[in-house]
Amino acid sequence: MRLNSGQQQAVEFVTGPCLVLAGAGSGKTRVITNKIAHLIRGCGYQARHIAAVTFTNKAAREMKERVGQTLGRKEARGLMISTFHTLGLEVIKREYAALGMKANFSLFDDTDQTALLKELTEGAIEDDKTLLQQLISTISNWKNDLKTPAQAAAGAQGERDRIFAHCYGLYDAHMKACNVLDFDDLILLPTLLLQRNEEVRERWQNKIRYLLVDEYQDTNTSQYELVKLLVGSRARFTVVGDDDQSIYSWRGARPQNLVLLSQDFPALRVIKLEQNYRSSGRILKAANILIANNPHVFEKRLFSELGYGAELKVLSANNEEHEAERVTGELIAHHFINKTHYKDYAILYRGNHQSRVFEKFLMQNRIPYKISGGTSFFSRPEIKDLLAYLRVLTNPDDDSAFLRVVNTPKREIGPATLQKLGEWATSRSKSLFTASFDMGLSQTLTGRGYEALTRFTHWLGEVQRLAEREPVAAVRDLIHGIDYESWLYETSPSPKAAEMRMKNVNQLFSWMTEMLEGSELDEPMTLTQVVTRFTLRDMMERGESDEELDQVQLMTLHASKGLEFPYVFMVGMEEGFLPHQSSIDEDNIDEERRLAYVGITRAQKELIFTLCKERRQYGELVRPEPSRFLLELPQDDLIWEQARKAVSPEERMLKGQANIASIRAMMAKAKEK
DNA sequence: CCGAAACTATTTTTT
DNA sequence: ATAGTTTCGG
Numbered sequence: 001m002r003l004n005s006g007q008q009q010a011v012e013f014v015t016g017p018c019l020v021l022a023g024a025g026s027g028k029t030r031v032i033t034n035k036i037a038h039l040i041r042g043c044g045y046q047a048r049h050i051a052a053v054t055f056t057n058k059a060a061r062e063m064k065e066r067v068g069q070t071l072g073r074k075e076a077r078g079l080m081i082s083t084f085h086t087l088g089l090e091v092i093k094r095e096y097a098a099l100g101m102k103a104n105f106s107l108f109d110d111t112d113q114t115a116l117l118k119e120l121t122e123g124a125i126e127d128d129k130t131l132l133q134q135l136i137s138t139i140s141n142w143k144n145d146l147k148t149p150a151q152a153a154a155g156a157q158g159e160r161d162r163i164f165a166h167c168y169g170l171y172d173a174h175m176k177a178c179n180v181l182d183f184d185d186l187i188l189l190p191t192l193l194l195q196r197n198e199e200v201r202e203r204w205q206n207k208i209r210y211l212l213v214d215e216y217q218d219t220n221t222s223q224y225e226l227v228k229l230l231v232g233s234r235a236r237f238t239v240v241g242d243d244d245q246s247i248y249s250w251r252g253a254r255p256q257n258l259v260l261l262s263q264d265f266p267a268l269r270v271i272k273l274e275q276n277y278r279s280s281g282r283i284l285k286a287a288n289i290l291i292a293n294n295p296h297v298f299e300k301r302l303f304s305e306l307g308y309g310a311e312l313k314v315l316s317a318n319n320e321e322h323e324a325e326r327v328t329g330e331l332i333a334h335h336f337i338n339k340t341h342y343k344d345y346a347i348l349y350r351g352n353h354q355s356r357v358f359e360k361f362l363m364q365n366r367i368p369y370k371i372s373g374g375t376s377f378f379s380r381p382e383i384k385d386l387l388a389y390l391r392v393l394t395n396p397d398d399d400s401a402f403l404r405v406v407n408t409p410k411r412e413i414g415p416a417t418l419q420k421l422g423e424w425a426t427s428r429s430k431s432l433f434t435a436s437f438d439m440g441l442s443q444t445l446t447g448r449g450y451e452a453l454t455r456f457t458h459w460l461g462e463v464q465r466l467a468e469r470e471p472v473a474a475v476r477d478l479i480h481g482i483d484y485e486s487w488l489y490e491t492s493p494s495p496k497a498a499e500m501r502m503k504n505v506n507q508l509f510s511w512m513t514e515m516l517e518g519s520e521l522d523e524p525m526t527l528t529q530v531v532t533r534f535t536l537r538d539m540m541e542r543g544e545s546d547e548e549l550d551q552v553q554l555m556t557l558h559a560s561k562g563l564e565f566p567y568v569f570m571v572g573m574e575e576g577f578l579p580h581q582s583s584i585d586e587d588n589i590d591e592e593r594r595l596a597y598v599g600i601t602r603a604q605k606e607l608i609f610t611l612c613k614e615r616r617q618y619g620e621l622v623r624p625e626p627s628r629f630l631l632e633l634p635q636d637d638l639i640w641e642q643a644r645k646a647v648s649p650e651e652r653m654l655k656g657q658a659n660i661a662s663i664r665a666m667m668a669k670a671k672e673k
Numbered sequence: 674c675c676g677a678a679a680c681t682a683t684t685t686t687t688t
Numbered sequence: 689a690t691a692g693t694t695t696c697g698g
Contacts, residue, residue, distance in 0.1 A: 055688080056687075056688080057688085058684085083688070084688080086688090109688085112685085112687085166674075183687090183688045184688090186688080247686075248686080248687080250685080250686065250687095251686080251687065251688085350684095350685065350686080350687075351684055351685050352685085352686085353683085353684050353685095354684090354685080410674095410675095412674095413676085535688095536688065537687090538688085556686065556687095557685095557686080558684085558685085558686045558687075559686085559687085580684090580686085581684095581685095582683055582684095582685070583682050584687085595685095595686080616689070617684080618682085618683070618684085618689080619689045619690085620689095671677095
C-alpha cells in the first residue's frame with residue numbers, strides 16, 4: 001500500500017523538527033518505519049546514528065519487527081530501538097563514571113520501592129496504605145520534575161510536603177548507599193547528566209543524530225527534557241502522538257508537551273494524519289462522537305473510507321460469570337460462522353483482575369487464549385527470590401536483595417543475627433553482605449548465628465567469583481547449591497504447585513542462558529545487564545512465543561494501545577468500572593473517556609460491549625449502572641441485547657454450559673456435512 | 674522455630 | 689471471594 005500525502009510528507013521532511021499528529025489507525029507505525037528507511041537509504045544516515053523510542057517493551061519489539069521487515073536485518077543493524085527506560089539505562093551504563101556511580105548497580109522494581117519506603121517510614125508515617133501510596137507518587141513526581149531531595153524540601157508547601165521531602169531524602173540516601181536505582185532514575189540521571197556535562201551531552205548528540213519518539217503524548221517532564229537535550233540545537237527529530245490517546249497522566253505524562261514543542265522549536269513542522277485505515281465507518285463514528293465530549297488541544301477529524309460496517313452490540317449480563325459466558329458463547333458462534341482465527345478476537349478490560357473469569361470460561365471451552373501484559377510471572381515469589389540472589393551476586397551492596405535472600409531457603413539466620421549484622425554494617429558504612437566478611441563480627445554475634453551467616457556468605461562469595469568468569473555455570477550452581485527445588489516442594493501447598501514453580505525457575509534460567517550467551521542477533525550480556533533487563537521486563541523474544549499462535553487475546557485497555565483486532569469485546573462497561581470509581585471521585589473522567597476511545601478504535605470490523613447488572617466486588621454484591629460512555633455513543637448504531645430473565649445462579653450455570661455445549665454440537669454436526 | 678487459624682486488604686492503568 | 693499476612697498454640 002502506498003503512503004498518502006500526509007504520510008509521505010511526514011516521511012520526507014527530515015531537515016528539522018517534526019510533529020506528526022496521528023489519529024488512531026492513521027498509520028503512524030508505517031510512517032515511523034518508512035521514515036527510518038528513508039533516513040538510511042535516502043539521506044545517508046547510518047543505522048547506528050538513529051534512535052527510536054517508545055514507551056512499552058511490546059511497542060519496541062513490534063517496531064523492531066516492522067523495521068526489520070522493511071529494511072532487512074543487515075541494514076537495520078545498529079539501530080537503537082528501545083523504550084525510554086532502556087535508552088536511559090544505556091546512557092547510565094556507559095556514563096556511570098561521570099555520574100559517580102559503580103558500574104554494577106541494580107534496579108528496584110515498584111515492589112522493592114514500596115517495601116523500602118514502608119520500612120523507612122515505619123512509625124513516622126502512620127501505617128496508612130493510601131498515605132504510603134501518596135508518598136510514592138509524590139516522590140515519583142518530584143523525580144519526574146527533576147527535583148532533588150533538597151529542592152523538594154525547599155519548595156515544600158505545608159507540613160505534609162515537608163515530611164514527604166524528608167522521606168525522599170532518606171530514600172535517596174539509602175538508594176545511593178546500596179548502589180540501586182529505581183525506574184524514575186533511569187530517566188532522571190541521564191537528564192541531569194546531560195544538563196550538567198557538556199562533553200557528555202555532545203557525545204550523545206553526536207551518537208544520536210536523528211531521534212524518533214512514538215506516543216509522544218505520554219512523555220513526562222523529564223522525558224521531554226531528555227529529548228531536548230539529545231536533539232540539541234540541530235533539532236533533527238520526529239515525534240508522533242495523539243492527545244486523544246493520552247492515558248498515562250497518572251504516571252506523570254504531560255500531553256501539554258505537544259503544545260510546548262511548538263514553543264520550544266519555532267521551526268516545528270506539524271503534520272496531521274486524519275485518514276483511518278483500520279476501522280469501519282461506524283466504529284470510527286462512534287469513537288469520534290465519544291471523544292467529542294472531551295476538550296481538545298488540536299482539532300482533527302478522522303475519517304475512514306472503509307465500509308460503514310455492522311452495528312455495535314451491547315450485551316447485558318446478570319453477573320460476572322454470565323458476562324464471561326456470553327462473551328465465550330458469542331465468540332464460539334462467531335468464530336464458527338465466519339471461519340475466523342481465534343487471534344482475530346480481543347477481550348479488553350479495565351483492570352487485570354477482570355481476566356480471571358474469562359480465562360476460566362475460555363479454558364473450560366478449550367479455546368486457546370493469551371493473557372498479555374499480566375505482571376504475574378515476575379511477581380511470583382520464586383522469580384523474585386532468584387532475581388534477588390542474582391542482584392546480590394552482581395551488586396554486593398544491594399541490602400534489600402540480601403535480606404530477601406539470606407534466609408530463603410531457611411538456613412537458621414534469624415532476625416536477631418541480622419539485627420546485629422545491621423548495626424555492625426551501619427556503624428562502618430558497609431553493606432550487609434560486605435560486612436558479613438568482617439573478622440571482628442564473631443565478637444558481636446552468637447556462635448550459631450555467626451556460623452550460619454558466614455557459611456552462607458562465604459559460599460555466596462564463591463559463586464560470585466565464579467559468576468565473573470562463567471555466569472551461566474554460576475547461576476546453575478546457585479540454583480542447585482541452595483537446593484531450591486526441595487525448598488519449593490516444602491513450601492508449596494501441593495506438589496503440583498511446586499512443579500509449576502520449578503518450571504518457572506527453569507524458564508527463567510533458560511531465558512537467562514540465552515541472554516548471557518548471546519545469539520546471532522544479540523550480543524552476549526553481562527549478568528548485571530541480564531538482571532537489570534529482567535527487572536525492566538525487557539528481554540528478548542523467545543522463539544516459540546510468536547504472536548502467530550492462534551489465540552484469543554486478553555489484555556487491559558492500556559495494554560491494547562497501538563494494537564488492532566478485527567473483533568473486539570470491551571467488557572465491564574459499567575459506572576465505577578470503565579469510568580473507574582477512583583477517576584469519578586477525582587473528577588478525572590476525560591482520561592477514562594480517552595481509555596474507552598482507545599478501546600473502541602482497536603476494533604477493525606466488529607465491536608461488542610458487555611456489562612453486568614450485578615457484580616461481586618470485595619465479596620459484596622453491587623448493582624452498577626451502565627457506563628455513561630455507552631450512553632454517549634450514537635444510539636442508532638448500537639443494538640442493546642437484554643439478558644434473559646433472571647434465574648438462579650446454579651440454573652444459569654447449567655444453562656450456560658448447555659448453551660455453549662449446544663453451539664459446539666451444532667458446529668460438529670455442520671462439520672460432518 | 675514451625676504450622677494452622679484467624680484476619681486483612683485487594684482492584685487502575687506500567688517502566 | 690480469595691490470597692496473602694499475622695498471630696497463636698505446639
